[in-house]
Amino acid sequence: MSKKKPQPAAPTPRTLRAQIAKIDRELLDALSDRASLCQSLAEAVGAPGGEAESSAAAVDKLVEKNTGPVTERSVRAVLREVEAACRAITTHERVAYLGPEHTYSHQAALHRFGDATELVPVGAIGAVFDEVASGSCEWGVVPLENSTHGRVTDTLEAFAKSEVQICGELPLRIHHCLLGKGKRSDVRRVASKAQALAQCGSWLTKHLPGVDTQPVASTAEAAVMASADPAVAAIASEQAGVHHGLRVLAHGIEDQSDNITRFAVIGMAPAAKTGGDKTAIVFEVAHEPGSLADAMAIFKRAKLNLTWIESFPIPGSRTAGQEGGRYLFFVEFLGHQTELRARRAIANLEKKAVQLRVLGSYPQSPPID
Ligand SMILES: O=C(O)C(=O)C[C@]1(C(=O)O)C=C[C@@H](O)C=C1
Numbered sequence: 143m144s145k146k147k148p149q150p151a152a153p154t155p156r157t158l159r160a161q162i163a164k165i166d167r168e169l170l171d172a173l174s175d176r177a178s179l180c181q182s183l184a185e186a187v188g189a190p191g192g193e194a195e196s197s198a199a200a201v202d203k204l205v206e207k208n209t210g211p212v213t214e215r216s217v218r219a220v221l222r223e224v225e226a227a228c229r230a231i232t233t234h235e236r237v238a239y240l241g242p243e244h245t246y247s248h249q250a251a252l253h254r255f256g257d258a259t260e261l262v263p264v265g266a267i268g269a270v271f272d273e274v275a276s277g278s279c280e281w282g283v284v285p286l287e288n289s290t291h292g293r294v295t296d297t298l299e300a301f302a303k304s305e306v307q308i309c310g311e312l313p314l315r316i317h318h319c320l321l322g323k324g325k326r327s328d329v330r331r332v333a334s335k336a337q338a339l340a341q342c343g344s345w346l347t348k349h350l351p352g353v354d355t356q357p358v359a360s361t362a363e364a365a366v367m368a369s370a371d372p373a374v375a376a377i378a379s380e381q382a383g384v385h386h387g388l389r390v391l392a393h394g395i396e397d398q399s400d401n402i403t404r405f406a407v408i409g410m411a412p413a414a415k416t417g418g419d420k421t422a423i424v425f426e427v428a429h430e431p432g433s434l435a436d437a438m439a440i441f442k443r444a445k446l447n448l449t450w451i452e453s454f455p456i457p458g459s460r461t462a463g464q465e466g467g468r469y470l471f472f473v474e475f476l477g478h479q480t481e482l483r484a485r486r487a488i489a490n491l492e493k494k495a496v497q498l499r500v501l502g503s504y505p506q507s508p509p510i511d
Pocket residue numbers: 240244245246247248285288294316335337338359360361362403
């Protein structure tokens with residue numbers, strides 16, 4: 143009979159705790175080393191410019207290497223905070239977003255910039271652009287488009303008037319709740335940002351027929367209103383509900399379960415090329431037959447793959463549908479504006495366009511849960 147090999151003794155809770163404490167000390171040492179290297183880098187190259195976005199792209203790449211058991215979401219949150227904490231030592235950056243706290247824009251800003259960065263709530267999307275253009279904030283976070291309801295008009299309108307750049311994108315999964323102080327049967331009015339009301343349009347028709355809707359400045363603003371009046375329900379995030387002491391009257395009320403809003407990170411400095419970039423431009427073509435088709439043929443010839451196209455009436459240029467109205471076209475394609483194909487296409491389009499502005503090049507980002 144063969145003798146059984148003696149098994150090594152299973153580690154005791156005490157030794158396991160000691161090993162965990164040792165790893166924690168190593169993590170702290172590594173964090174201090176990382177922060178010192180960031181300080182040296184900042185001294186060597188001067189204050190960081192478009193760097194926040196390439197760091198975000200580096201986090202995205204690193205998250206792909208995660209083999210578990212920690213979830214992708216948690217790994218991303220930890221890496222983002224490490225990044226933000228180290229940046230906060232060398233620079234005091236401010237990020238404007240559509241407030242008050244607990245809007246989806248706030249969530250997006252936290253995802254990209256972490257808790258260590260100063261986040262500045264403002265009352266309207268246009269004000270986010272103003273904060274960045276005036277230099278009061280280095281960055282802004284604005285919703286660009288939604289997978290269910292399409293473009294965010296306030297943002298496109300602001301891009302039509304502003305010189306700020308898109309430096310990054312951040313697609314965020316959006317799950318709406320119906321929130322209220324009382325019961326669902328108490329609800330006489332549903333308040334929210336127009337975008338959020340539209341994303342839940344079918345649900346509202348089916349479950350609250352005949353109840354009025356009220357568009358307000360943001361979903362969190364609606365949560366504030368609902369906290370003051372049981373007859374008002376808000377469509378907002380669960381976090382907004384928790385913050386304002388509201389009950390969740392219904393969960394996941396978005397009409398499409400895969401509801402994603404793509405946010406843009408805006409700033410004044412262009413983002414560096416990462417190799418996996420997109421470029422957004424806005425242009426106007428002459429109001430004559432074939433001019434838009436000619437413009438689009440330029441992208442075909444340059445073999446530039448389009449990822450977004452949107453037409454937008456120039457504010458104040460005419461009455462809707464009437465002859466003589468002027469339109470802006472927002473186009474996004476794969477590639478960085480410094481690459482030869484993109485440079486050629488932009489130069490050719492500039493010759494045909496009445497006006498053209500490159501909104502920016504930025505790293506492609508995967509959706510965040
Ligand atoms: O009101 C908010 O919470 C916002 O951040 C704005 C906004 C938007 O206008 O698109 C952002 C994401 C959601 O799609 C709904 C609302």
